[in-house]
Amino acid sequence: MGATAADPASSALGLTMVQRTPGAALRPYVTRLCAYREHYASPVVRTEVAMPGAVLILAFGTPMEVGGARLTSFTGGLGDRYTVTRMAAPTEGVEARLTPFGARRLFGVPMSEVANLVVPVDDLLPGWGPATVARLGELTSWRDRLAAAESLLAARILPAPPPDPRVVWAWKRLLESSGSVSVAWLADSLGWSHRHLVARFHDHVGLTPKASARVIRFDRAMSLLRSGADLAQVAAACGFYDQPHMNREFRAMAGATPGQIRPRPQAGAGADSDT
Structure with missing residues (x-):
């Protein structure tokens, strides 16, 4: 299994996070897991740059604006353009960074269908997405959340058809x-x-x-x-x-x-x- 940093002692204003390196079996598909909490005194706008991978956000609480849409848990494919996000209320969750092949195995659809798109987790991963968010939301320890996220991702990704x-x-x-x-x-x-x-x-x-x-x-x-x-x-x-x-x-x-x-x-x- 992967290694996890210690749980944060508090949630002061700003961004607090704990990272976990996935275990060897999952690492070709998930390069990073991060539990986070964000709480700012005023709205925060970010530019999310293009990257050679996909991002899966499993969040609880207030939605944020992503590319003009209000989303809580969301994901999508690789893109060659930036995305603007705006967070105006406290939020927390787990972020997973996926390789293209991890995203392909997780989503179970051709990646061309989600390229340069951001979509609700419920739409792309019906059943699995809501159940995973509910499971992670039940856990209060960040260490437990990250371990559960890794286990749930592995259970879906590893049995899927392997990439060419x-x-x-x-x-x-x-x-x-x-x-x-x-x-x-x-x-x-x-x-x-x-x-x-x-x-x-x-x-x-x-x-x-x-x-x-x-x-x-x-x-x-x-x-x-x-x-x-x-x-x-x-x-x-x-x-x-x-x-x-x-x-x-x-x-x-x-x-x-x-x-x-x-x-x-x-x-x-x-x-x-x-x-």
């Missing part, structure tokens, strides 16, 4: 190369036509291989920028044609420019420009 190992291989090559390998090389390596590769990605991932590569490249650039890396170096390291190209991708997938993501330099240090 050739699509898994192609996805891993994209991740390992940070999205730099060509779609033509992937198709040739698998002995597939471009059309067949796209069709298999639509089913298992939701996005095309090219769109998947864009999101993976963006995700790496986000990590580098958040660590304080130089803008020009990030653009070159992540395979953007130039800085304007990186700016366009960030506006589409983060709703901000790279310069707005990168930590501000210390006083007296030189600053980069993304204009």
